[in-house]
Amino acid sequence: KKVESSSRRRVTAGSRGRLPEQGRPVCRRHNSAVVYVRVSPKIARRKQNMICVLFGHPSAALLLLMTLAVGTFLVWLKYADADLPLVFLSKFGRSPGVLKGSVVWITGASSGIGESLSYELARAGAKLALSGTNTERLRAVKDKCIAMAKDTEVILVPFDLSDFSCHERQLKAVLNHYGRVDILVNNAGRRAIEQFEDFTYEDDRAVFDVNVFAPVSLTRLTLKHSKQQQRRLHVVVNSSMTAMQGGRSCSVYAATKSALQGYFSSLRLQGRMTGAVDVTVVFPGPVLTPLLGDAEKLKKRIYYRMMSPERCAQLIAVAIANKVGEAWICDNPLLMTFYFCQYLPNIFQRFIACMLPWNRTARSTKNK
Secondary structure, three states: OOEEOOOOOOOOHHHOOOOOOOOOEEEEEEOOEEEEEEOOHHHHHHHHHHHHHHHHOHHHHHHHHHHHHHHHHHHHHHHOOEOHHHHHHHHHOOOHHHHOOOEEEEOOOOOHHHHHHHHHHHHHOOEEEEOOOOHHHHHHHHHHHHHHOOOOOEEEOOOOOOOHHHHHHHHHHHHHHHOOOOEEEEOOOOOOOEOHHHOOHHHHHHHHHHHHHHHHHHHHHHHHHHHHOOOOEEEEEEOOOHHHHOOOOEHHHHHHHHHHHHHHHHHHHHHHHHOOEEEEEEEEOOEOOHHHOOHHHHHHHOOOOOEOHHHHHHHHHHHHHOOOOEEEEOOOOHHHHHHHHHHOHHHHHHHHHHHOHHHHHOOOOOOO
16 A cells, blocks of 8 residues: 655545545554555445445345344244343353352252252252152152262252141241252142133132242242341242243133232332342243153143253253343244234234144143
């Protein structure tokens, strides 16, 4: 590039943002000295053509943006198994290792998502208190947690959630051993499959006791003690995608999960104002757990794509580590129904809900 003499006219401030004209000297700064270079006509023409293609023709710019959007959507459609923020945090956010040393109380830890989450948090180094009704299964989960991580401390607190009189006693058992509860995971639940008109009040009450009133009771007791210790409690609630979308033959179950969303979304807002509690509500889709029955039959009959409890637990652990407010966890294409239900509810209810596999093939079976 040819350097011009300093006696040539300098480029004004208003002309520096314009495209260089052919053969016109352009101001460049080098080592605190102002020098002038002459831009090649070929380079100037190439830059001008590029700018014209992108900004001179709106249709070309729109086509480029649409191509990028479609490409991103196709990649997300193939690989994503959670909402976009959670997928991003699983790659670039805090790992579950930040939970090392935290005291985590998990209900429903004897099987399914609770069992897999126990293993995930044990590998992260958390101190665990595991609750459930199957004491034998809880012992097996405890042994496996200790085998995975030798330094992990695990205690068992077996009890029936529907027995509200024992909630405070079980909390004291955890506090007597660890002295505190940092994270409470309300995972236990009961599924109810029945046509709406076939439910009785007793059926409704039994499901609501386990799915709603029991976790609310445990959370209140634990939160009161955390406030006395001036500690910030993190509450994790395992809801369901039916809380947002509903489902044929599971009206009571969907109602209980919607109630959880209302309870704990309000508690989250209260916690952000007072600084006393963080709340994470998890909305998993179809997961291969004993709650749904025989896994192999379900694979063939109803749910054509179901997530493993291990993968679901990994994503929940990421949500806990990053204190996510809501987490949508589901394989595509069912994951897209979350977005349709959230942003296009009328279209979802009219055209999409009836096509979901569990709504097309659900049967009226008596809940035992």
